[in-house]
Amino acid sequence: MKLTEAKQQFISSWGAFGTHWGINRTMAQIHALLLINADPLSQDDIMEELNISRGNTNMNIRELINWGLVDRIILTGERKEFFTAEKDIWKVVKQIVKERKKRELDPMLKLLDQLEDVEGDKRDKNVKxxxxxxxxxxxxxxxxxxxxxxMIKAEENWFVGNLVKLFK
Amino acid sequence: MKLTEAKQQFISSWGAFGTHWGINRTMAQIHALLLINADPLSQDDIMEELNISRGNTNMNIRELINWGLVDRIILTGERKEFFTAEKDIWKVVKQIVKERKKRELDPMLKLLDQLEDVEGDKRDKNVKxxxxxxxxxxxxxxxxxxxxxxMIKAEENWFVGNLVKLFK
DNA sequence: TAATACTTTCAATGTTTTTTGAAATTTCAA
DNA sequence: TTGAAATTTCAAAAAACATTGAAAGTATTA
Structure with a gap:
């Protein structure tokens, strides 16, 4: 497979994959594009590569920055901003886990706390x-x-090396 | 908080939570409803509780059965089918992990295999x-x-009891 | 077997989410 | 400052996704 084709394939699959996990397709595609590009890309580069509008590109880059997955880079001598993604996948995974935990797990736990002390006779089957x-x-x-x-604090070695042994 | 209110709250939050994870809101709500009901419910019960149409109810129950999260129950003397959800949350989590692994992780790994042997000079920065x-x-x-x-094969005790110690 | 209760399907419709692109705003070199 | 380049915003349009409900299909029992 040629590089160009492989890149396309990766980007489009990463996008489809994302939609199954509640992540906007374009956001996942921009992330994929930046992951496999050695050098930082500008907004225009991204727009052109993915055939998406300026507004869409801008919003999703911002979102990726909020998630801590993409960094804004200022290249000396260039007026434009450039963007780059963390390439270490273990760090990427930890960052995603950290954010989703904060955004989803923590609020859910707060809710469950409230729901736990429902009024009523605990002998009632439904209450129980x-x-x-x-x-x-x-x-x-x-x-x-x-x-x-x-996990968020752990090193990749820990995960890749020791986890399986410990669990057996 | 009253039971009725707490139930509503739980169902609606579970639904919202689901949408963040690529799960259809109604499907998550039906699951929530069955999780907190001691007795099996019929399609009509579910329609009424959640104010949703027959078709919608039917499709999403089916999907939950496909995911292995809900069982069809035949009560003797009843013409209708009834439905019930596994109440042991550890089992539920394992089942979801198992399915998502099969549906998403396995295909992704297959794709990565193909993409790994891209043609081209490995000294080229982009290929690299x-x-x-x-x-x-x-x-x-x-x-x-x-x-x-x-994890799928493990008992809950393992997760709740020993994991933390091992990781420290 | 026929009548009835129940389940499933799916085209049409409604809702939510995403995307566009032009206008408003900001930035920065001259 | 100024103004061209770059970025951001957001109402409107498009696309994706979810829901309805009536008709078709199945199972049950009288």
Whole structure:
């Protein structure tokens, strides 16, 4: 396979993949494009490569920066801004985990706390099932929270090297 | 908080939560509803509780059954079918992980395999970055694949009890 | 077997999300 | 300062996705 074709393939698949995970297709594609480009790209480069509008490009780059996945680069002698993505995939994964934890897991745990102390007779089957389900989710959520915190601080070696052995 | 209100809250939040993870809102809500109901519900029960149409209900129940999260129950003496969800959250999580791995991670790894042997001079900076990025993702993906396989087979105790200690 | 209860399908419709592009704003070199 | 280059905004348009409901299909029982 030629490089150009492989790049296209990667970008389009990364985009499709993203949509299954609640990530906007264009955002995932821009990320993919920056991941596989050695040098930083300008907004115009990205627009041209992906055939998308200026506004769309701008919004999604911003979003990627908010997620901590892309950096704005100022090249000396250039008026334009350039953009580049972190290439170390382990760092990328940790960053995504960190953000999703903050945006989704933490609020969910807060909600479960409130729902846990529902009024009513605990002997009532419906109250019981509700409370038990909510508590069960909270318990696992808290554990996931702790585990992910540790993962976020860990080195890749830890994950790739030792995890499997420890679990067996 | 009253049970009715808490249920509503849980269902609606679970639905919103789902949309952030590429899961259709209604599907997540039906799942939530079945999770917190001690007894199985019929299609009509679900339609009424969530104010959704027959077709929508039917399609999303089916999807939940495909995901292995909901079971069809035949109650003796009843003509209708009833539905119930697995209440053990650890089992639910493992089932979701198993399915998403099959549907998303496995195909992604297959793709990366193909992209890895792109033609071209490895000294070319662009070829080099492409190959390195793809290989990096593949390496981490394979590790995740193995780790998740172990997780799928594990008991909850393992996760809740020992994981943290091992990681420290 | 026929009548009835229940389930499934899917074209049409509605809703949400994404994208566009032109106008407004900001930046910076001269 | 000024004004050209670059960036940002956002209302409107397009695209993607979800939902409806009536008709077709199936299973059950009298």
């Amino acid at each position: 099932t509700f409370v038990e389900t909510v508590s069960g989710i909270k318990k696992l959520g808290l554990q996931a929270d702790r585990t992910l915190d540790i | 970055t492409f190959v390195e990025t793809v290989s990096g993702i593949k390496k981490l993906g394979l590790q995740a694949d193995r780790t998740l396989d172990i």
